[in-house]
Amino acid sequence: xxxxxxxxxxxxxxxxxxxxxxxxxxxxxxxxxxxxxxxxxxxxxxxxxxxxxxxxxxxxxxxxxxxxxxxxxxxxxxxxxxxxxxxxxxxxxxxxxxxxxxxxxxxxxxxxxxx
Amino acid sequence: xxxxxxxxxxxxxxxxxxxxxxxxxxxxxxxxxxxxxxxxxxxxxxxxxxxxxxxxxxxxxxxxxxxxxxxxxxxxxxxxxxxxxxxxxxxxxxxxxxxxxxxxxxxxxxxxxxxxx
Numbered sequence: 435x436x437x438x439x440x441x442x443x444x445x446x447x448x449x450x451x452x453x454x455x456x457x458x459x460x461x462x463x464x465x466x467x468x469x470x471x472x473x474x475x476x477x478x479x480x481x482x483x484x485x486x487x488x489x490x491x492x493x494x495x496x497x498x499x500x501x502x503x504x505x506x507x508x509x510x511x512x513x514x515x516x517x518x519x520x521x522x523x524x525x526x527x528x529x530x531x532x533x534x535x536x537x538x539x540x541x542x543x544x545x546x547x548x549x
Numbered sequence: 550x551x552x553x554x555x556x557x558x559x560x561x562x563x564x565x566x567x568x569x570x571x572x573x574x575x576x577x578x579x580x581x582x583x584x585x586x587x588x589x590x591x592x593x594x595x596x597x598x599x600x601x602x603x604x605x606x607x608x609x610x611x612x613x614x615x616x617x618x619x620x621x622x623x624x625x626x627x628x629x630x631x632x633x634x635x636x637x638x639x640x641x642x643x644x645x646x647x648x649x650x651x652x653x654x655x656x657x658x659x660x661x662x663x664x665x666x
Contacts, residue, residue, distance in 0.1 A: 467652040479640065479657040486652075525592065529652040534604050535580045535644060537655060539592045 436461045438528050438540035446546045447516050455511040455543045457526030463487075465531040468502065468509045473542070474522040485509065516547045551575065555641050555658035563666050567629040570661045573622055574643030582655060583616055583626050584640040592640075598624065599646060631665045638662050 437460040447453045459468065470482040483493060485502055493500045497514045513520050526540040554573040562568055574581050582597040596606040598618045606616070613632070618624040628635055642655040 469654060471657075477638065478659050479642075481654040481656060484652075484654050531651055533652075534599060535582075535646055535652055535655075536594065536597060536605060537582075537652075538594075541591050 436463075436466075436528050436530055436533070436538050438526050438538055440524075440526055440540040440543050442543045443541070444544045444546070446548060449518060449547055449549050450515050452512060452514050453516050453545065453547075455513075455524050455526075455545065457509045457511065457540060459507050459509065459526070459528045461507075461528060461530055463530040463532055467529045467531070469527040469529070469537065470500065470509075470511050471525045471527065471539075472522045473525065474519075479525070482511075513545075516545075518547050518549050521545060521547045553641055553643050553656055553658035555639075555661050557661060558659065559662045559664075561664045561666065562631060564632055565630045566665075567627065568631045568635075568663060568665075570626040570639050570641075570663070572624045572626070572641030572658060574624070574641070575645075575656055576622070578643035578645045578656070579621065580644045580646050580653075580655075581618060581624050582642040582644075583624070584642065585637045586640060586660070587637045595626070633665045636663055636665050 439458045466487045468485045472480045499512045501510045523542045523544045525542045527537045529537045556571045580599050583595040586592045595608045596616045601618045616626045638660045640660045642657045644653045644655045
């Protein structure tokens with residue numbers, strides 16, 4: 435069975451601090467895909483990144499970076515030099531190749547960046 | 550490019566009434582998903598379609614909920630009769646499934662905030 439755990443329910447940081455959001459997943463498939471989505475206070479869900487299980491290279495996009503480690507079944511998300519606009523709920527998600535596009539979302543981590 | 554379009558954005562209705570939520574996926578996307586989001590249960594997948602065919606409706610809470618996708622550009626989620634516990638934000642999302650790359654990202658609409666009094 436597939437499962438996504440985001441142990442941090444809420445995080446508060448002061449602006450310009452770095453913050454890492456943890457994501458641990460469970461799957462029996464060898465081929466799967468991992469995602470991060472952002473939900474700002476306005477409510478929409480915004481896609482951030484997609485990773486397949488064969489690509490363990492870390493990814494950096496501006497102040498955002500992602501660390502994928504199959505050995506620990508983790509796909510963590512780091513925001514460097516956080517800004518108030520980063521305040522949002524962040525969801526990690528998993529989709530198994532055999533699931534026909536079905537995505538399981540984690541419970542989300544609410545990030546507050548304090549000015 | 551037009552994203553996923555949901556209507557209405559807000560719906561307030563009385564218990565027992567029929568509610569119909571509408572979704573227009575991104576053109577060319579062949580998978581469509583309906584989610585419900587509440588504080589207590591988070592983001593739940595209700596049902597999803599591929600090429601207009603329902604693939605998995607195991608998340609539909611009960612018989613009061615039904616969903617249809619009569620064509621590639623339109624889907625509805627209906628609740629009849631509605632109950633206060635159905636109050637939530639309902640999201641529709643679409644993705645493109647092709648032979649080359651599977652499990653593509655889902656693109657979400659802005660959601661329908663439903664309140665059942």
